[in-house]
Amino acid sequence: MDRNTFRNTVSEYILDAVPKSLIYNLDNFGIRMKKGEYWIDLSLENFYKGYCRQKPSMRHIYISEVLAPFIKDLRRESGVNHHDVKENINHVFPLIIGSQDRKGIVTTPLTDNLFIAYVLDQGMRIFFIEEATLDSLHISVEQIKQLALKNFFRDQTKPLQVFDEKRHIYGFNYGDSYDSSRLLSIIYRPQEHGIPPHRRVYVMVPNRDVVLLFYSPEESDLRQSIMIGRSSFLNNPYPVSPELYQVRQGVILKSSRF
Incomplete structure (x- = not known):
């Protein structure tokens, strides 16, 4: 399956699952899913590579598993909330960002222009944790930092x-x-x-x-x-x-x- 056919296949799957949603093609091999006022972008590059690695008999199952969280969000017309974070606290990780990307999200400074942000990893997508979410969880910035570092050193370290x-x-x-x-x-x-x-x-x-x-x-x-x-x-x-x-x-x- 070539890249354009794959994009069309993914779009059709989403529209079948959530008939009132809208799909827009993005540059750089991506799509935007929208329902109501809620929208989310998905880069298809890694998704496509993973699809190609599957046995033909498993490819439909692979598409459904990857798209499942996107489908869930489209149906409720919103992204993750503090309940999702609480239920998946072992998938909260640190992400190093620059000062231009830290507006409205929880961060810890490393230097004047290097910051640790905190994200909930949902497989093919990550969600930045905002201040309101942290308040609803009733945990401090230092606590989310320690949780994220613990998860990071458990799952995400790699050799030089x-x-x-x-x-x-x-x-x-x-x-x-x-x-x-x-x-x-x-x-x-x-x-x-x-x-x-x-x-x-x-x-x-x-x-x-x-x-x-x-x-x-x-x-x-x-x-x-x-x-x-x-x-x-x-x-x-x-x-x-x-x-x-x-x-x-x-x-x-x-x-x-x-």
């Missing part, structure tokens, strides 16, 4: 990847929702990546899809690495920060270098 061995560039780029959040493992658990707690490492988090760590002692290599990080920030749909940071002994600070 080698991006450029010659220039000693490492980092995270696994293609899921939590690559930027893996900065937290460098801050809180550096030893799990073979980094002594006392060692200073330079880090960039240009967008949600990549974290860059620079190990080279050569100034020319570091300058080139910073250029790569800043170019990854520009024109990205999920920018975080173009700044260079340093991490040491569980503390992250904006670097004064360059």
Whole structure:
């Protein structure tokens, strides 16, 4: 099945399940589902890849399982609420975002322009937890932070990847929702990546899809690495920060270098 046929198949399934809903095609291989005043966007890229990996006999079941939470929300014409968060508290995770994305949601600052947001992960979609939701749950920001970190270190940690061995560039780029959040493992658990707690490492988090760590002692290599990080920030749909940071002994600070 090609991509356009898959998009049409998904749209037809949604319309069959929720006949009064509306479907709009989006650029970059996505759709928008709408019913009443409620709408939600779905990127089809990973959905399509997962579909192609299924045995033909299992593909219809796969579509129904992935779309089930979207169908539920369309029928009630609203997204998740504090009851959903409470029932799925083990699926609340931290997400590193930039200052431009923090309006109206619960966040904890890491630096002046790096923040931990908190999301409920529902498989193919994530929902940012808002202040009203936290109030309804009767828990503090510090409590949601500790819950999210516990869940994150249980489910979402990954080993460092080698991006450029010659220039000693490492980092995270696994293609899921939590690559930027893996900065937290460098801050809180550096030893799990073979980094002594006392060692200073330079880090960039240009967008949600990549974290860059620079190990080279050569100034020319570091300058080139910073250029790569800043170019990854520009024109990205999920920018975080173009700044260079340093991490040491569980503390992250904006670097004064360059």
